[in-house]
Amino acid sequence: MPKTLYEKIWDAHVVDQRDDGTALIYIDRHLVHEVTSPQAFEGLRMAGRKVRRADLTLAVPDHNVPTTARVDVQGKPIPIADPDSAAQLAALERNAPEFGIRYIRATDREQGIVHVVGPEQGFTLPGTTLVCGDSHTAAHGALGALAFGIGTSEVEHVLATQTLLLKRSKSMEIRVEGALGPGVTPKDLVLHIIGTIGAAGGNGHVIEYRGSVFEEMSIEGRLTVSNMSIEAGARAGIIAPDEKTFAYLKGRPMVPQGADWDAAVAHWRMLRTDKGAVFDASITIDAADVEPTVTWGTSPEDVVPIGGIVPDPMSFADPSKQAAAQKSLDYMGLAPGMKMTDVPVEHVFIGSCTNSRIEDLRAAADIVRGRTKAGNVKSVLIVPGSGLVKYQAEREGLDRVFVEAGFEWREPGCSACLGMNPDKVPAGERCASTSNRNFVGRQGPGARTHLVSPAMAAAAAVTGRLTDIREL
Amino acid sequence: MKAISKVSGRAIPFGRKNVDTDIIIPARWLKTTTREGMGKGAFETVRREAGNVFDDPEYAGSPILIAGDNFGCGSSREHAAWALLDMGIAAVIASGFSDIFSSNAFKNGILTIELPQSAIDRLMEVSMTDPVDIDLDSQSVTTPFQDRFEFQIDPFRKHCLMNGLDEVGMTMAQDDAIATYEERLMLEKPWQQPVMR
Numbered sequence: 001m002p003k004t005l006y007e008k009i010w011d012a013h014v015v016d017q018r019d020d021g022t023a024l025i026y027i028d029r030h031l032v033h034e035v036t037s038p039q040a041f042e043g044l045r046m047a048g049r050k051v052r053r054a055d056l057t058l059a060v061p062d063h064n065v066p067t068t069a070r071v072d073v074q075g076k077p078i079p080i081a082d083p084d085s086a087a088q089l090a091a092l093e094r095n096a097p098e099f100g101i102r103y104i105r106a107t108d109r110e111q112g113i114v115h116v117v118g119p120e121q122g123f124t125l126p127g128t129t130l131v132c133g134d135s136h137t138a139a140h141g142a143l144g145a146l147a148f149g150i151g152t153s154e155v156e157h158v159l160a161t162q163t164l165l166l167k168r169s170k171s172m173e174i175r176v177e178g179a180l181g182p183g184v185t186p187k188d189l190v191l192h193i194i195g196t197i198g199a200a201g202g203n204g205h206v207i208e209y210r211g212s213v214f215e216e217m218s219i220e221g222r223l224t225v226s227n228m229s230i231e232a233g234a235r236a237g238i239i240a241p242d243e244k245t246f247a248y249l250k251g252r253p254m255v256p257q258g259a260d261w262d263a264a265v266a267h268w269r270m271l272r273t274d275k276g277a278v279f280d281a282s283i284t285i286d287a288a289d290v291e292p293t294v295t296w297g298t299s300p301e302d303v304v305p306i307g308g309i310v311p312d313p314m315s316f317a318d319p320s321k322q323a324a325a326q327k328s329l330d331y332m333g334l335a336p337g338m339k340m341t342d343v344p345v346e347h348v349f350i351g352s353c354t355n356s357r358i359e360d361l362r363a364a365a366d367i368v369r370g371r372t373k374a375g376n377v378k379s380v381l382i383v384p385g386s387g388l389v390k391y392q393a394e395r396e397g398l399d400r401v402f403v404e405a406g407f408e409w410r411e412p413g414c415s416a417c418l419g420m421n422p423d424k425v426p427a428g429e430r431c432a433s434t435s436n437r438n439f440v441g442r443q444g445p446g447a448r449t450h451l452v453s454p455a456m457a458a459a460a461a462v463t464g465r466l467t468d469i470r471e472l
Numbered sequence: 473m474k475a476i477s478k479v480s481g482r483a484i485p486f487g488r489k490n491v492d493t494d495i496i497i498p499a500r501w502l503k504t505t506t507r508e509g510m511g512k513g514a515f516e517t518v519r520r521e522a523g524n525v526f527d528d529p530e531y532a533g534s535p536i537l538i539a540g541d542n543f544g545c546g547s548s549r550e551h552a553a554w555a556l557l558d559m560g561i562a563a564v565i566a567s568g569f570s571d572i573f574s575s576n577a578f579k580n581g582i583l584t585i586e587l588p589q590s591a592i593d594r595l596m597e598v599s600m601t602d603p604v605d606i607d608l609d610s611q612s613v614t615t616p617f618q619d620r621f622e623f624q625i626d627p628f629r630k631h632c633l634m635n636g637l638d639e640v641g642m643t644m645a646q647d648d649a650i651a652t653y654e655e656r657l658m659l660e661k662p663w664q665q666p667v668m669r
Contacts, residue, residue, distance in 0.1 A: 015653045016646060020627045024646060026653050028664065036549065038505035049640070052650075055666055064503065084503035091505045125664065135548040135572060149572055151550035153579035153639070161643045163650055167626065169571075199490055200542035200568055233545060235571045253667070260663035267661065299490050320489050320540055418547075420499045439494040439546060441517050 002274035004171045005240055006206045009146040009271070013129050015163055024163050028128035029145075031114045032059040032101065032155070034092040035420070036133030040156035041095040052162045054100035058123050061089050061106050062113045063420050067383050067410035070107045077107050085421065099159070112386020112412040115139040115353035119223065120386055122252030126241035126268040131158055136353045136436065138229040142222035143249070144241030144271050146206070149230065169235060170280035172205040176213040178287030183470040185363065186221035187355060187434065187453035189213070190228040191293040195303035197283060202234030205281065208273060209239050213287045219248040220359035227354045228436050231300035240272045294340055294466055295438045295451040297328035302438070304340060306456065306468045312336035331440055332448050333428070340466050343450070347431040348380040348461040349443070350454050351410075352417035355434035356385030360454040361393045365401040367458035367469065373406035374464030380407035381423060383415040407461065419444040432460035473581045475636035479563045479606040482534045484525050485599040486518075487592070489540030493573065496544065496552040510551055511558030536604060538595055539566040543584075544573020553580045563606050565613065567592050578629050579639065583608060591621045608634060 003011070016024040037059070044051070051057060064085035071077055080086040089106065096103035104110050110117065115136050118124040126144030131137060133155040140147035154164055174193060194201075207229050214222060222239050229237030246265050249255050256264045291305035302325070304311065313325035313336065329336065334343065350356070350364050361384060373380055382402045384390035390412055393399055399409045416423040417435035419442065425431045427446025434457050435442075438449040450466060459467040501513030515526050525531055537556065543566040544552060553576040556564070563583040574584045583606065587595070591613075595604060598615045605614045608630065613621045632639065643650075657664065 016649050018628070022626070022628045024643065024649070026650070026657070029666075035502050039507050039550075042506070043640075047640070049644075082503075087505060088503055123666070128664065133548055133550075135546065137548075149548035151548055151553070151572060151576035151579060153550060153576065157640050157643065160640050161646075161650060162654075163643060165628075165639060165643065199545055200570075203542065203568060203571060230546075233542065233570060255667065256663035257667065264661075264663045299492075324489060418494075418499045420502060437492075437494070437546060439492045441498050442494050445498070445517070 002277040004277045004279060005208055005238055005271055005273045006146065006171050009127055009129065010168055012127070021167055022165055023168065025129060025166050027131055027158050027162055027164060028056060029123060029130040030057045030158050031118055031123070031130070031132035031137070032057060033063060033114050033132070033134060034061045034088040035063045036152050037095065037155055038088060038091040039152050040159060041099065043156045044099070044159060049160045051099040051101060051159045056162065057101045057159070059092055059096045059101050060104045060111060060114050060117050061092055063414045063418065064088050065106045065413040066422050067381070067413050067415045070411055109387040109391065112389065113353045113356065113414055115227065116356060116385030116389065119143055120252065120388055122249055122255035125249070125255065126245060127271050131164065135230045136227050138235065138237050139223050139227035139353055141229065141236050141238040142219060142226040143245055144239060144268065146236060146238060148236040169206045170204050172202060172207045172234065172281040172283065173279040174207055174209050174283045174285065175211040176209070176285045176287050177211045178213065179216070180213060180287050180290060183292050183455070184290050185453040185455060186217055186224040188293040189290050190225045191295065191300070191303045191451060192290045193285065194228065194232045194300045195293070196285065197232050199231060199299050199301040200233045202229060202232040205234050206236045206238060207232070207234045209237060214239055215242065218359060219244055220357040223357065224354055228300070231436055241268045292453065292456055292468060292470065294456065296332065296334060296340065297325060298331055298438055298440050299328070300436070300438060300451065302328060306340055306466065308340055310334045310336050310338040310340065341468060342465065344376055344430070344465045345432045345450070345460050346376065346378045346429040347425050348377060348457050349416040349431055349433040349435060350457050351381065351383030351385070351415045352435035353385065354436045355454050356383060356389065358389050358392050360434065361389070361398050364454040364458035365398040367455050367472065368405045368462060369401050371405060371462040373461055376464040377461055380461045381410055381416055382407050383410045384412050386412045405462065416443055418442060425449070432457045432466060473636045473638060476562060476581055476583060476633050477608050479535050479583065480603060481536060482531055482603050483536035483538050483565065483595065483599040484531045484534045485596045486525055486537055486539050487596050490542045490545055491539050492546035493544060493549050493552040494546055497549065497555040501555070502549060502551050507554045509558060510555040514555040514559050533560055535560055535562040536606065537561050537564045538592060538599060539564065540592065541566065541568040543569050545570040548572045550576045550580070553577045553582055556582060565592065565595060578633070581633060581636065583633060585613060585623045587613065587621050587623055594619060
């Protein structure tokens with residue numbers, strides 16, 4: 001019986017299959033951060049339980065850490081001003097050694113956003129099951145892992161048992177053939193996909209991205225696409241590992257070495273959907289139909305090509321969508337019919353687990369070189385996804401490009417993607433953001449978010465409005 | 473976890489679709505290290521709207537929430553479930569749920585009931601004036617007007633909810649099966665053990 005890639009990984013991880021369709025699934029890798037883990041460790045402590053496989057667990061703080069300097073001129077750590085954020089970090093710093101878990105400190109060069117750190121360290125491997133108490137864990141599927149976000153009770157369950165009780169999801173194939181046009185990036189593609197299938201379109205499914213566009217795409221680009229699978233409701237996205245994947249992983253700190261590497265690659269080559277395997281749902285998208293894309297509303301499904309206009313709420317067939325669209329436009333301060341390229345922005349954020357890798361920073365820098373921040377733009381934050389990305393960018397001189405343009409070059413972390421640390425967008429102000437969610441209040445109470453690619457964000461920073469990079 | 477079999481009372485007729493977890497509990501409320509007290513931040517942005525259902529005295533202490541499709545979409549934060557629990561919500565009825573939210577709700581003993589939009593519309597109407605009754609055993613939602621809507625639930629989840637079972641403890645009892653799996657994994661994929669350098 002031909003199997004999909006998802007089915008192959010699932011079947012290889014069944015510890016116990018129950019009659020009711022639930023299976024106990026083994027978890028190969030577990031990433032932990034400071035926000036969704038304290039209550040899980042507390043639960044273990046109260047029940048007198050240990051972490052079953054501390055060696056399969058890696059902890060990194062990212063959500064709360066400020067992106068300003070971490071150490072003073074003497075190299076001493078600067079305390080976090082917000083007492084609640086400091087307490088969450090302190091809890092992780094206490095829990096990790098207490099339970100024997102490897103911990104990357106906020107001041108270590110390897111620190112960064114969990115979903116940047118995992119692939120970068122080679123903690124994420126093809127064919128593994130990987131979980132984290134964070135919905136954007138879907139990102140790791142770009143390397144051929146079955147990776148998905150879990151809640152804190154499940155974090156506790158994995159810590160205690162290295163397993164999860166799950167029901168198999170349905171499978172969805174999203175096939176994109178052809179070639180993306182000039183100025184069209186993986187971010188535009190994934191926004192287009194979410195707009196096509198809707199924010200609930202992938203509920204109950206694991207998406208496998210297939211077709212020539214993904215085969216040609218870099219690992220960084222694949223991470224961007226898979227990362228946002230959750231914004232279409234899919235718990236996971238996955239892309240079959242190939243030579244690009246192996247080349248990306250080879251030599252990374254936590255990947256197998258020597259003969260082990262060869263054995264691993266031989267196994268990983270088999271991780272493909274069989275010919276004739278059947279998906280529960282199949283979507284086909286022509287790459288030529290994808291344009292640089294931007295959101296206008298407060299759901300990631302609210303997308304429009306950059307050359308388009310703010311839609312009229314009444315143009316939606318579904319009455320509940322009409323009402324939602326009107327609410328979104330009120331919140332966003334936009335009127336139907338307005339050209340997207342006429343929308344001014346006060347803030348730009350380039351970062352987040354979606355778009356903070358070296359390739360993203362290079363794309364932004366390519367737009368910015370020789371230009372400066374527009375007068376109406378109050379702040380432009382450039383936040384690398386990890387200390388290693390930051391180091392690499394500085395070696396390439398990208399930091400100077402940004403600083404000379406009047407942007408702020410920051411320390412790694414989740415930053416302005418979510419309103420948990422000092423990086424927030426003020427109420428009523430508008431941000432072109434490379435992050436993943438344009439929800440009401442996501443970037444701070446009252447903040448207005450337009451999701452865009454790194455190149456489009458950089459373009460908005462220098463023109464002061466949403467901009468079609470093909471016309472810059 | 474408390475066992476749950478029946479939930480009765482007025483239902484909060486919220487009704488919106490794509491209610492994301494930032495709406496249920498904004499990120500600034502996530503900076504805790506305990507599970508308690510999160511009800512204060514629940515639906516904070518909605519509560520700023522004049523005439524919102526959450527501050528309507530009519531629905532004070534309501535154990536049921538009604539919403540549209542894709543309830544709980546967005547982040548994996550279990551704080552969303554904790555916030556609902558802290559508000560006194562024991563069941564959410566919606567035309568669809570995000571996968572992670574419904575799992576989180578289940579782990580906290582909150583019943584998530586998926587019904588077609590037509591049933592949601594009817595329950596929204598009834599909730600303006602009257603209570604609704606949920607019976608987990610018979611998998612039904614009923615109203616004083618003889619409406620009866622049956623819902624599906626995973627048998628394992630139903631069993632756990634009705635008996636208030638601790639899932640971690642149940643899985644730990646399967647330690648032998650997990651150990652056997654790990655031994656096989658060591659033989660078949662020794663290279664997958666993390667390299668520690």
